[in-house]
Amino acid sequence: MEIKSIFEGIEENDMEKMLKCFEARKMLFKKDRTIVTNIINVKTVGIILSGTANMVRYDYNGNRSIIEKLETNSVFGEVFSRLGSDISVIATSDCEVLFIDYEHIIKRCKKGCSYHSILTNNVLQFLSSKIVELNKRLEILSKRTIRDKLLSYFELLATDDPRRTFTLPFTYTDLADYLSVDRSAMMREIKNLKEEGFIKSNGKRITLISY
Amino acid sequence: MEIKSIFEGIEENDMEKMLKCFEARKMLFKKDRTIVTNIINVKTVGIILSGTANMVRYDYNGNRSIIEKLETNSVFGEVFSRLGSDISVIATSDCEVLFIDYEHIIKRCKKGCSYHSILTNNVLQFLSSKIVELNKRLEILSKRTIRDKLLSYFELLATDDPRRTFTLPFTYTDLADYLSVDRSAMMREIKNLKEEGFIKSNGKRITLISY
DNA sequence: TCTTTTTTGTTGCATATGCAACATGTTTTT
């Protein structure tokens, strides 16, 4: 159901032709380097071929928000983010990034290349699953208390596991940014949740206790 | 840039053919009636042809969240919302709704009908702008205080107006739901913002004061 | 290895916010 790569289903052979036809550019980024900044009116789409990155924003108070963790095959660009904001994509490991102009992807070319319709379909599914992701985060952030934010996020991570155990994909510092709460207040709340028997935790390994 | 309807650019003539080919169903709903509830594994997409509706969720505390205000030409369905949650679409006025199976839209049919590629392109752009919308709301909800939430939402509404004046598209009660904060606390904060000279307001008409 | 940086864990304090409860005003229904 969920597609792994935006290029899924496209022949290796067609792939090269397509990249040339699209004037795709491949670039390398070292860890901690800025891949793009100020994604405003950037009609370019980036695809992470290898490595990881964070999409972040610093607001006027200097609070960092991780908008999204980008992994291999992640896609980013103007259409995927709020216009007019100071959003940057920062490499969290060495990265290989492919840039393609959005127009090439969204517009059907006259040649009617076979790979083009596959790509369109993939992008459609990609956008759909992105919307589901955004709605998940929205559901978490719409919770009024840190406790409820934590619990609904944990619930999300635990759903697939019958033992209701999972490993945090974040450092606790990053988790606080993701939930948009103060880190120390969050740590305090996690301690409370443990003491009150809602969760067990050992480092980043957490188990949800249900009755 | 922004498309008005998902059917934009499709000839009146083709439209009828297409709706038949897609087995589209048109239904009528009176005000306050539930159009759909529990949008889980519903592989159907709804398009509001006339009228307005709210996409809402009630969490276990009974707090209502307005996920989205739907107007004429709005589209809703599984791909646009978080799976597994108690999401409903409620008519806020008499509504005409068209239902189409998602498969018909996303999959390219063998006949290669001309309207099909137009529709795909429209859906793509629609999803893109939806993502931008979601990111806007995320930016607001990621603010830590009610004051900052209000200000960033107001900022959003004021950007297009040189007088920095706008009319709230919500009742204040609904606004509190949209911002995911307590209504009375929000009213208090709005009063503070007025007293401290950040905004002027008269009913739903609000002016942002900038220095 | 040793050094430096980052993350984790904790606490005191001021205050922002949720909650409950109520009064008033406005809109909708009968």
Add this chain to the structure above:
DNA sequence: AAAAACATGTTGCATATGCAACAAAAAAGA
């Protein structure tokens, strides 16, 4: 026109949360 339903406006109170500051542990770098 009267009644009912809903929106707005306000307040007191308990507490959850942001903020600052610091110590200890862990990870990364030299």
